[in-house]
Amino acid sequence: MPSKQCDLVRKQWHIIVSGEDVPPPIKNFKDMRFPEPILKMLKTKGIVQPTPIQVQGLPVILSGRDMIGIAFTGSGKTLVFVLPLIMVALQEEIMMPIIPGEGPFGLIICPSRELARQTYEVVEEFLLPLREAGYPEIRPLLCIGGVDMRSQLEIVKKGVHIVVATPGRLKDMLAKKKMNLNNCRYLTLDEADRLVDLGFEDDIREVFDHFKAQRQTLLFSATMPTKIQNFAKSALEVEYVKQEAKIVYLLECLQKTPPPVLIFCENKADVDDIHEYLLLKGVEAVAIHGGRIRKKESMPFLPSRQGRKTSWLPLMLPPRVWIFLIFNMS
Structure with missing residues (x-):
């Protein structure tokens, strides 16, 4: 409309x-x-x-x-x-x-x-x-x-x-x-x-x-x-996050939120950047986008109710994903 x-x-x-x-x-x-x-x-x-x-x-x-x-x-x-x-x-x-x-x-x-x-x-x-x-x-x-x-x-x-x-x-x-x-x-x-x-x-x-x-x-x-x-x-929790603090705030959100969490990014580059950042910070994460080669051994982990990994999964939805984060680096 x-x-x-x-x-x-x-x-x-x-x-x-x-x-x-x-x-x-x-x-x-x-x-x-x-x-x-x-x-x-x-x-x-x-x-x-x-x-x-x-x-x-x-x-x-x-x-x-x-x-x-x-x-x-x-x-x-x-x-x-x-x-x-x-x-x-x-x-x-x-x-x-x-x-x-x-x-x-x-x-x-x-x-x-x-x-x-x-x-x-x-x-x-x-x-x-x-x-x-x-x-x-x-x-x-x-x-x-x-x-x-x-x-x-x-x-x-x-x-x-x-x-x-x-x-x-x-x-x-x-x-x-x-x-x-x-x-x-x-x-x-x-x-x-x-x-x-x-x-x-x-x-x-x-x-x-x-x-x-x-x-x-x-x-x-x-x-x-x-x-x-x-x-x-x-x-109502309303927080303003400056551009330069976005990725740090994302990590804080993940630390406060029990898995599983599904994050959508605007583009492939953001997926790779955030994935690399989280791995460096010790967060177990997987990343998927159209540019990645999909092999059986690299398929993302599907968490159970007590699962510990955090999945980015645009094609297969993990069970009981309570938090969806739409992340825009721009």
């Missing part, structure tokens, strides 16, 4: 955006290429035309970017973070079926049990038609207080894809090591203003400490006072 047309659509829907290279808004849900069962469920529920927050929010989130959404209750914001999360979970399950005790891949934190239940019901509502259509099973978990923890742990033991939680119960389960966020790469904080007003800020910061890999973070709030702005800055 041309930039002028994007501006017209945003003006029509009174959408205000801030950020660089913001993905264009959508005209309809089909533009997002959701599975047919999801599109049919939207139609069944009478949801035909995306709301303003959906028009802009869905393409931003599906592009993998962090986002702060200012939207009031009833704006349709729940679907903005639920549908992409379902797609993330579905993609992971298709790529490699979940094993007992694994997960979650995505986490939604709500300020109240009531809101958590409502959100969980929306998740279930859109998972049902996928199951009926023969898609892989995606297991969600409602992690709130007032419910017997043993029943929640039974789901965790089977492997859980999506968790909808309140801060208290989530913090408790993480502290007792009943659940971990080692593989979680999608986080939504819904009604962040209420989370802060209710005193959950410290609890959420403790939850942040349990993430082992980089994550996509989404924050939704009805208002954006100063205290919420400060909270948002700490929740």
Whole structure:
């Protein structure tokens, strides 16, 4: 969509955006290429035309970017973070079926049990038609207080894809090591203003400490006072890296991120330069591009779940690659 047309659509829907290279808004849900069962469920529920927050929010989130959404209750914001999360979970399950005790891949934190239940019901509502259509099973978990923890742990033991939680119960389960966020790469904080007003800020910061890999973070709030702005800055990790420090920062990212990691570069020369640099720094890495001769003995290592090597693999995807780094040396 041309930039002028994007501006017209945003003006029509009174959408205000801030950020660089913001993905264009959508005209309809089909533009997002959701599975047919999801599109049919939207139609069944009478949801035909995306709301303003959906028009802009869905393409931003599906592009993998962090986002702060200012939207009031009833704006349709729940679907903005639920549908992409379902797609993330579905993609992971298709790529490699979940094993007992694994997960979650995505986490939604709500300020109240009531809101958590409502959100969980929306998740279930859109998972049902996928199951009926023969898609892989995606297991969600409602992690709130007032419910017997043993029943929640039974789901965790089977492997859980999506968790909808309140801060208290989530913090408790993480502290007792009943659940971990080692593989979680999608986080939504819904009604962040209420989370802060209710005193959950410290609890959420403790939850942040349990993430082992980089994550996509989404924050939704009805208002954006100063205290919420400060909270948002700490929740969304934004770092500016100077040109000359890029490759050093790449090494720092790899040291903080458990393997496997897949890195895409802009050209063959960058692949070779980065590969040589990482080898000199003691990082086990392999490089592939069209100019390299492919021999059986030089094929890249495919890591297991506990694999130690880091693979650059444009043609064969290693299992459970949680981090994709798009690296531009220029």
